[in-house]
Structure formats: structure tokens, C-alpha cells
Amino acid sequence: MQELLKRMHEWMSAYMKSFYTDDEEVQNGILIKEKHTGYVTANCIALAKNLNLSQHDVELAEIIGLFHDVGRFYQYKIYKTFNDAQSEDHAELALKVIDQLEFFNELDRNDYDVMRFAIQNHNKRTVAPTDDKRKILFAKLIRDADKLDIYRVLEPYFAQENADKMPNFITGRDPNISPDFIKNFVEGEQADYRKIRTNGDRKIVRLMWIYDINFKWTMEKILERGYIEKIVENLPIDENIAKGVQLLRKHVEKILNA
Ligand SMILES: [Fe+2]
Incomplete structure (x- = not known):
């Protein structure tokens, strides 16, 4: 899966850069999400290793981290907001992008289903019920990795003087x-x-x-x-x-x- 992962990183990198713009407000939003994507991917790998998952599953965690917010770029370009209620659910948008990417055909079908489930459920209030333990594990993993980084992003704004x-x-x-x-x-x-x-x-x-x-x-x-x-x-x-x-x-x- 190493070679596939490399291509995925290259694609994601180019995809994020394709949203760069002279509009300063939009550009800032895009850069926030580019940085977030990098940190969440790193969090997914570290957490998966901490949980003693197999090399294969650490790589699957990496893929989920890398693509979990792929819907954010289109969302911000079109709606100029990260607010799902005011635009579209960004996890559903992510799945639409993912479904058009041919290299996902090279992923094992079970892994692909697990990835889609984890990404779809990464931002919901609760994880959808399922008997599939792998789906639950990876959904929990991306939810933790994502929240940990959102705390990093929001930290400067918790102080009242920075509220706005x-x-x-x-x-x-x-x-x-x-x-x-x-x-x-x-x-x-x-x-x-x-x-x-x-x-x-x-x-x-x-x-x-x-x-x-x-x-x-x-x-x-x-x-x-x-x-x-x-x-x-x-x-x-x-x-x-x-x-x-x-x-x-x-x-x-x-x-x-x-
Ligand atoms: Fe995220």
C-alpha cells in the first residue's frame, strides 16, 4: 500500500493547492484546512500506532486522516464558510470527491468501506450504529484525531479578547x-x-x-x-x-x- 499512499499524498497536495486564490479570506481558509489535514493525518498515524494496529491498519488510518476533510476545500470555495448548516455536510462532500478518484479502486474493498464509513461519521454527533467492529474502530480513531487538532486550531480564540x-x-x-x-x-x-x-x-x-x-x-x-x-x-x-x-x-x- 506504500506506493498507493505516496500517490494519494501527491494527489491531495496538488488538489489542495488547486484551490489557492488571490482572495485573501478564501486563501486563509484553504491554508487552515491544508495545515489541519497534515496534522490530522499525523494524529491518525500516531494514534493507530499507539493502539498497536498492524502496519496495514496504520496505513488505512493515514488514508482516512488524509481524506477526511477533502470536502472542505470545495465547501469553502463555493460557500465561503466551514459551517455545514449554512452550506452542505462536509463529510458527504468528501465522499462525493472520493467516489470520483480512480486510485481508490486499488484499495481492498473492505478497507474502502471502512474508510467511507469513518469519513462519513467523522463529524456527526454520534457514530451510526453498526456491528462492524473495524468500522467503529476507525470512526472513533478519526473523531479523536480530528478533535485533537481542532483544539489546536481554536486555542487562540478561547480567550475572550480574541473572541471575534x-x-x-x-x-x-x-x-x-x-x-x-x-x-x-x-x-x-x-x-x-x-x-x-x-x-x-x-x-x-x-x-x-x-x-x-x-x-x-x-x-x-x-x-x-x-x-x-x-x-x-x-x-x-x-x-x-x-x-x-x-x-x-x-x-x-x-x-x-x-
Ligand atoms: Fe477535520
């Missing part, structure tokens, strides 16, 4: 958190991100991702890099939020000690 510097800024500067989101946080359940209204809501949604981290490796990286603390220190001071943070820290400990 975020690319595609849509939520307003309000640091307060909507009652629904506080309720979700205290109960340790995922919030409905379609209901995000404030900058505080956005931070809570990112913090709640911690409950959706699947592997100890990812949690260790998140902790090492201080992403949780960075969000927590920028939340409003409130008794219920403090309760939610306490619950979250217990969950982190549980994953680390698993």
Missing part, C-alpha cells in the same frame, strides 16, 4: 452561556450545537467534546497541551458551571486511569 478574531466568526462576543447549555453541561450530556447563540455556548460545546474522546492517548495529548484549562479559565464564574467542570474532571481521570 475567529475565522468565520458567527456567534457574537457574549461570554455568557445559554441556560440549555448550562443544563447539558451539569448533566454531562452533549449539547445541541445547532442551538449555539453566544461565544460562551461555543466554548461549552468544545469542552463537552471531552466526553466524546474515545482513547486514552488522545486524552493525554489534550491534557499535555492544556486545552481543557484554556477553555475553563475563560468560562464565566457560576456555581453550575463549576459543578459541570468538576464532573468533567472526574470523567478525564476515569479515561486516564482506564
Whole structure:
């Protein structure tokens, strides 16, 4: 698969560069996703190795990382947004691009199905139910690898003074958190991100991702890099939020000690 992987990297590189433009706003978006693609691919490889997967499966993880956001480039060029609700689901867009690439015919059919499933489910609220353990494994793997890097991308914007510097800024500067989101946080359940209204809501949604981290490796990286603390220190001071943070820290400990 090494030779195929090399061609895939070459194709992806050229594909991303084909979206370069003189429009500064679009160019910035494209560069953010090019860099993200590189980091997520590296995260997939590192996580797959940490899980002691076979050489073959480490390579499959690499392919999934490389192509998971291939829909983002077309999405940004056409809609000038990374917001799926305001454009199209970028995972479905990725599958449309993938289905037109002939080199995927060289991939083992089972691997191809696993890859499509993982990419399709990388950005959904939950992974679609299936009895196929390989599909679940690779979906969990890309979800962790992706979230870890999104924390890197968003980190500078968690500080209130940078709230409106975020690319595609849509939520307003309000640091307060909507009652629904506080309720979700205290109960340790995922919030409905379609209901995000404030900058505080956005931070809570990112913090709640911690409950959706699947592997100890990812949690260790998140902790090492201080992403949780960075969000927590920028939340409003409130008794219920403090309760939610306490619950979250217990969950982190549980994953680390698993
Ligand atoms: Fe991604």
C-alpha cells in the first residue's frame, strides 16, 4: 500500500493547492484546512500506532486522516464558510470527491468501506450504529484525531479578547452561556450545537467534546497541551458551571486511569 499512499499524498497536495486564490479570506481558509489535514493525518498515524494496529491498519488510518476533510476545500470555495448548516455536510462532500478518484479502486474493498464509513461519521454527533467492529474502530480513531487538532486550531480564540478574531466568526462576543447549555453541561450530556447563540455556548460545546474522546492517548495529548484549562479559565464564574467542570474532571481521570 506504500506506493498507493505516496500517490494519494501527491494527489491531495496538488488538489489542495488547486484551490489557492488571490482572495485573501478564501486563501486563509484553504491554508487552515491544508495545515489541519497534515496534522490530522499525523494524529491518525500516531494514534493507530499507539493502539498497536498492524502496519496495514496504520496505513488505512493515514488514508482516512488524509481524506477526511477533502470536502472542505470545495465547501469553502463555493460557500465561503466551514459551517455545514449554512452550506452542505462536509463529510458527504468528501465522499462525493472520493467516489470520483480512480486510485481508490486499488484499495481492498473492505478497507474502502471502512474508510467511507469513518469519513462519513467523522463529524456527526454520534457514530451510526453498526456491528462492524473495524468500522467503529476507525470512526472513533478519526473523531479523536480530528478533535485533537481542532483544539489546536481554536486555542487562540478561547480567550475572550480574541473572541471575534475567529475565522468565520458567527456567534457574537457574549461570554455568557445559554441556560440549555448550562443544563447539558451539569448533566454531562452533549449539547445541541445547532442551538449555539453566544461565544460562551461555543466554548461549552468544545469542552463537552471531552466526553466524546474515545482513547486514552488522545486524552493525554489534550491534557499535555492544556486545552481543557484554556477553555475553563475563560468560562464565566457560576456555581453550575463549576459543578459541570468538576464532573468533567472526574470523567478525564476515569479515561486516564482506564
Ligand atoms: Fe477535520
